[in-house]
Amino acid sequence: MTLTVRFAPSPTGRIHIGNLRTALFNWLFAQREGGRFILRFDDTDRERSTRAFADGISDDLAWIGIQPDIVHRQSERVSLYEAAAERLKAQGLLYPCYETADELDRKRKRLAARGLPPVYGREALRLSKEERAELEREGRRPHWRFLLPNFGSDPFSPERRFVTWTDLVRGKQSVDLASLSDPVLIRADGSFLYTLPSIVDDGEMGVTHVIRGDDHVTNTGVQIAIFQALGLTAPGFGHHNLLTTLDGEGLSKRSGALSLATLREEGYEPMAVASLAVLVGMSGSIEPMADLEALQSRLDLSAVSQSASKFDPAELDRLNHDLVHQLPxxxxxxxxxxxxxxxxxxxxxxxxxxxxxxxxxxxxxxxxxxxGDLPGGRDWSDEDRIFLDEALACLPDGPFDETSWKDWTSALKAKTGRKGKALFMPLRLALTGLDHGPELAGLLPLIGRERTVARLGG
Structure with a gap:
């Protein structure tokens, strides 16, 4: 079977560097193993998902150099999720619940007050057919929960049941299903949460590995159970650490913080962004990689830190600075x-x-x-004004070339006795208006004789 990974963003905003971290881990892993990379838009949120955001995400990935082998949109695959839901309902593994959000919140608070974990007690399973019909006559519409396999014969007496896997990043992992509430797979309005569509698609598309943020570790235990209930083979999983701001806040598509679109508009090089997205929080130095192939050689999922990594804008500036200096x-x-x-x-x-x-x-x-024309009116000291007149008199003949600066300053040093900063700084200020900048040996031929004479006051 061909190694297959996927990146499944919700097109509800522009992706940020934290999302790119996930995309690149998957892309580089697939490239190294000769596999496939699927871009799958989780666009089942009808209110917030837009085609414009999806197109923007595609553009952002292309800017980095990520080209998917295939693109899917979950909004075009709803019939598959409905069929899977019906299979689970027929097995008695997807059951209707009628509590409102406020009622569920009150239940959780009561459990917390008694020192108990806020786990849903499966009260909806006790409802008779008549009681459910009465609730629906009152206008209530059910949301649907998956019945976790964490019990023997009595679903109201959960038992410790561990789901285990060997994580590509974190090593051996286990999740006790008895510590979790039955997950909601379908909202009261009939729309799907991401869980069931993701599982159905992973199975149908032959996804062999899922690499994502470590905020999904607990979800993975639940999802493996659903894979098994649907008769699907669960992929291998890897959970990388998340990026935060320097203040420790999570990155968000909604806020636009560090979005790739913003970084591109600000002039950052794609490989500076990609290098930091992958290498931060990984063992070894953070250096600018020339291309994605070079970055692939640095990918080591087992070397990713298990604690959150902080995104430092100064680090990105350094990488960009180093890359720009090398650009032909x-x-x-x-x-x-x-x-x-x-x-x-x-x-x-x-x-x-x-x-x-x-x-x-x-x-x-x-x-x-x-x-261009430099602003005039610099207030030179009498000594520097005399020096610049001498500099004008010492200008080499003919068009300037790569030797002109050395010839000029050598002659000027011999004539005036100046050296070091006293020699070079007045020339730099006169020729560029700044006390810093590129080597004047390279700039002088570009400035040319006419502008040089004018700037020296000739």
Whole structure:
């Protein structure tokens, strides 16, 4: 059987770097094993799911470099879930419950007050056919719960029943079904929660491995029981740790925090985002990977921390900074085209300024400095004004090239006796208006003789 994984986001917002972590763990795992990657939209929430969000998620994944082998939408597969639900009902494993949300909340509070776990007591199983009919005449519509296999002959006397599996990330895991409430699979309005559609799809699509956040560990015990009830083979599971903000808050699609769309708009490189999404919380250093193939070589699910990892924006800036410094001109040419750089100078310009860019779009600022008009009116000291006049007189003849800066400053040093900061800083301030920036040896030929003369005050 072909190894098959899936990424199943709800299209109720744009995905964030925490969602990308899950997508990449699955994608890289499948690529390494020669498997398939399914993108499956959990869009059964009719009110909040939109095609626009689904398209946005596809765009975000493509930006990173993730191309699914197949795309499914659960909203197009509802008949399969209805058929599965009917099978469970026929087996007596899916039963109707009529409590309202307020009534359930009061039950939980009463149990808590007695020091008991807030586990649903299966009161709905005691209802007679007539009592259920009366509740429905009152206007109540049932939600449907799956009867967990955590008892012998009496469902009202749960017994310890453990579901165990060897987790790809966390090693041996077990969940005691007696400690859990029967899960709701169908809401009172007839819509499905994610559990049953996910299980049906995993079985029907031949999903062999499910890699997801560790907030699903307990759910996995329940889902394995439902797989078995439907006669389906449960996949292998892996549960990775979650990303939080520096304050320890969870990431949310609804808030838009650290969404891939926002990070892309801010100018981050996709491999900086991908590198951090995968490597944070994993043993070894966090370094920018050149591409997804290189990142795949670093993937080690057994080396993922079992405690939450904090997303540090400064770390992302560092990775982006390092990646941008390595980008060849060909990789950024389309993004520099709008700058209108002089023909033939596009590549030398980029190679000169990239070491001073955290983002590629910062090259626009350096283009203005190199090719534009600098604000005048700098208040030079008399000593520096004399020095700049000397600098103007020492300018090399002819067009500037890669040796011009060294020739110029050597001659100027010999004539004025200045060296170090006293020699170079006035020149940098005059030529760029800044006290920092790219190496002037590379910038001088781009600034050219005419602008250099003007900026020196000639």
């Amino acid at each position: 001109y060909a990789a950024v040419a389309p993004r520099l085209a709008h700058l209108g750089l002089p023909e033939g100078e596009e590549e030398p310009f980029w190679l000169s300024v990239r070491a001073n860019c955290t983002f590629v779009n910062e090259a626009a600022g350096w283009a203005k400095i190199v090719y």
